[in-house]
Amino acid sequence: MDDLEAMRLKAIRDAQQRTRMELLASNPAPQPPTERERDETHRLLAEQMVQRSLSMQMEALRRREMMKHQLIMQRQAESERAKMEEEEEASVAGGITNGAIADAAVVETGRTDETLYENYVPSKVTQGATHPDHVVETSTLSQLTPPDVPEGFDHRLDDAVEAETLSSMQLESVVYASMKHEQRLKGGQRA
Numbered sequence: 001m002d003d004l005e006a007m008r009l010k011a012i013r014d015a016q017q018r019t020r021m022e023l024l025a026s027n028p029a030p031q032p033p034t035e036r037e038r039d040e041t042h043r044l045l046a047e048q049m050v051q052r053s054l055s056m057q058m059e060a061l062r063r064r065e066m067m068k069h070q071l072i073m074q075r076q077a078e079s080e081r082a083k084m085e086e087e088e089e090a091s092v093a094g095g096i097t098n099g100a101i102a103d104a105a106v107v108e109t110g111r112t113d114e115t116l117y118e119n120y121v122p123s124k125v126t127q128g129a130t131h132p133d134h135v136v137e138t139s140t141l142s143q144l145t146p147p148d149v150p151e152g153f154d155h156r157l158d159d160a161v162e163a164e165t166l167s168s169m170q171l172e173s174v175v176y177a178s179m180k181h182e183q184r185l186k187g188g189q190r191a
Helices: 002-026 035-092 104-108 158-162 168-182
Strands: 117-119 136-138
Touching: 002 035
Parallel strands: none
Antiparallel strands: 117 136
């Protein structure tokens, strides 16, 4: 703040000096200025000083904003770099295998991915083509059994099943969603 004030005072003195020099150069015969001329000169000087002071302050604000923006951009880049390093460390530590991401708590236990995950195969819906991707689930989740599909439940997707455009996993999702939609809530609305 003191630097800014010192710069402002210096700018005022420089402006006053230039104005005096310009006035002396424009008046070949030095005559003492009248009271009115002196007042007008002082007014002009004051206006110039205010304008220069304002422009200097605006420039200082602009520089400060640029520095702030650069600092923000630098912090974002550092944050992204740190996040990428964490992801890389997690993948090196065995956190990413076959497209599945292990929980950090499980990775810390030292268990291997073979004991963490099991291949997922729909147990209640057997229709549909084989799923094109390898899908796994955690070994704890694989021990749970999904709800039974009611006898005679019509999913109305026989054409898609025959054409093999839906895999058994996709069909399973549609069947369970349809079963939930068939339920009625207390107010009579569908779930």
